[in-house]
Amino acid sequence: MILALLPEILLLVLAGLVLVLDMFWKDDRDRNLGWLTAGGALVILLVSWLAGRPGEEPIQIWGGMVRHDWLAFVFKSIAIFGMGVTALFSMDRPDLGKKGEYYILLVISTIGMALMAASADLIMLFLAIETTSIPLYVLAGFIKTDDRSTEAGFKYLLFGAMTSSVMLYGFSLLYGFAGTSDLYRLAQGLASGSLTGMPVIASALLVLVGFGFKVAVVPFHFWVPDVYEGSPTPVTGFLSTASKAAGFAVLVRVLLAAFPGSFGEGMDASLASVLAALAAVTMTLGNTIALAQSNIKRLLAYSSIAHAGYILMGVVAATELGITSAVFYLIAYLLTNLAAFGVVAIAGRVVGSDEIAAYAGMSRRSSGLSLVLLVAFLSLAGVPPLAGFIAKIWVFAAAVEADLVWLAFVGVLNAIIGVYYYLIVLKVVYLHRSDKEDQPVMVTRPERLALGILTFGILLIGTIFAPWWGFADAAAAALF
């Protein structure tokens, strides 16, 4: 039982450690809390992978509240990795890096994500989601002197509270219909209850509102551009990867465990068609609006909406291949988007602007940073030999396999739109000149380390697929 909760327990220890050291260390040493958080993430990952791996059979603990299986485990690793990298990117931001509470909030939120991935009960699920979200609201509004950051935090809070309550209403209805809050007995309870069909689907849709908010699916995406733009950039990177991944973990678990299709396989057909439509709209809207952006954080915000659409394609297919591809996509996307936001954070710190135009001449100011941006953006665009290429191929493949050829075509055409706006940014970086070309961009040690890890990871996943595919497949197999 301890092993099932090993990552969470260790994270809690880490949070306590950060808290205590923050009190005892003088202010000028507080930057080292970043090293502590990142190092802690590494240790937790190593220890969990060595000692806490789930076995063949899932274990349920706390009376069925938490489930220890590969799905939970892979997503916990994703969240912890995201936390570590985010800490590295935050260390040299003057407004974040020396504040102990920043790192504590980051760690607590990660605990929430880990529990989200592992929840097997509606009540636990809600608690986990709130544990994740509340620190994130604070993180989004962390820079109190910046109006945009405050606005981002507040907007995120309002949207979050609203969608949470709708989702909670859905939970209560489901509990009423099924007589149980256990996700794995929900399907049985719903089938044997007196109310089936429409009411059940309607309450499932209410629940989807909450999940849709977390993963930023249209029409629950309105918070995304403003919050991404206003939040401190490392937080944005964390929001767009770890938080999104946790949302998807919950989404696939609830949909496949509680709303299976008629043969106990896959997903309920009417839900699947709703999600297919949402996926198509999400990709198209995200990509189309991204075309018009002049701020790189807003561009990445819309691109992140579009990517949610691609991932949803794998979820909609609801086959083992589909879920595997979605998980694989999330792993690839984690590395890629963290790298992209990392570069944006560094550039923003030095250049003082997030406008795309401010990136002119970047390749002459720092060729290394530009190269990372090139790799990250090409990976987002889906160019081999980078992680994004193989990830995209497999979500399209999942759609084709599930007879959703139309959705696959919507997806590939959207990928083209993506190529266009990613190239526009690269064009500014590599072709446009500016009068500040003689001022080099300084990249600090933690940032260099983080970018190095991410770039290496993107290339590694893009060329040697088998191990990562194995993990994603193990995660998906936990649902079938």
Next chain:
Amino acid sequence: MDFPILSVIVFTPLIAGVLLLMVPGERKDEIRVGALGAAGFALLLSLWVYFGYDKGAGGYQFVEQYQWLPALGISYYAGVDGMNAPLVLLTGIVMFTGVLISWNIDDRPREFFAFLFILATGVFGVFVALDMFMLFFFYEIAVFPMYLLIAIWGWKQTREYAAMKLTLFLFIGSVISLVGALAMYFTSGESTFDMLKIAEAAQAGAFDIQYSFNILGRTFTPTFQEFWFPLVFLGFAVLGGIFPFHNWSPDGHVAAPTAVSMFHAGVLMKLGAFAALRVGMMLLPEGAQAWMPALIFFALVNVVYGAFIAMVQTDFKYVIGYSSVSHMGLVMLGLASLSRNGFIGAGVQMFSHGVMTALFFAAVGMVYDRAHTRDIPRLGGMALKMPIVAVAFIIGGLVSMGMPGFSGFVAEFPIFMGVWTMASSPINVHWPFAGWVAPLIAIVGAISIVVTAAYIIRIVRRVFFGPMPAEFEGHITETTALDKVALVILAAILVLLGVFPSLMVPLVETGVDSVMLLFGGA
């Protein structure tokens, strides 16, 4: 285990490119010499593959297979047969001469050669791929560096526009083919991307599925092959410059720096035609038979329309760009004729046109570098100062007119023969027209040769002969020794192949025989 020669060919440019990036950017001469060394090594190995291929045995040779993602049936699977061995050699030649021609690039040569070599790796990878996934992987690798090469080192006036247009066209084509490839993967029931196994499954009837669509009250019942063939074929053929998706190509040629134009027209367009053959026609033969009249029509438009457009251009480089569209049309025409001779001609034409157009673009680049204009009416008398360029260009021109004794004749003659007799080709089972239509198409196609002769002769007269305008007096210099070496290599290959067709035709024939088998003809 045998020496993994194909892998070495594929990865030599990539490794060389990465190593070049580590050399300090100021040491330009070391970078150039290193690039030339790597290109020479790749050329030697591709010569070895070309001449080491055992024509008597046929089939796929130098085969290598390594598991890549076994859970999904993806492997790194490389091999050459009679169709792609010449193309591997072509890539080696163009890469080597491209480096020679690019010696004078002074703006960031390190990055230039690195991107060019990554592109070359992609091209080699596609040509040797026997696994559909691997083919796509390298195909996309080959497409992307073009963007940077054109956008950074291209002609300032149109480079951003042309680079973006090219990239988007090629990406759209490739992703559409990708969906078709995925459909084949799932439908074949083999859970493998191995193209040989998929082809076997297709022969055994795995693709005999009938779809039924109801569109506006009419019911369409295409088979699997009929439905997917046009998507897969056209998706790749975009890169082959097929009408009506050709117009990225002249813009791209013109905007690109000389070596990239050579690569682009010489090799990359073959990539499209080759992948369309390998994935489209060889895996979906019944689809090809059903769509053959449409393909013939598009290819014919390419050939004739491309030639006429080339004739009215005043920009030297645009003329060559449209002539590429026209000549690639001949490749498509040969493939679409679904006849043995047509396939042979298409195979040889891919090689011959690749070398010829590389020669053309090299010559254009040399003239432009010295005259700083490509406006044909303003040029003149270049033969006086650059006799070797003039001679090389004339040889290329004779090839493109299909003059006997040059490689163009060896390629174009079988194509027109194939088209003439395609109505009676044993594998062309759906020929919908009367028998006399086929010769008519051949005659219409052959008109393009006359037009080609017209624009080539016009260029030769206006650019290379006649009086030299006063503005060029004095600063038109003779080409460098390296440029001459490149031109001589390219021109010699064209003549050699024209005089000794047996250097290539029997090899291509072995490849064509296996294609014919897939179509059910012996």
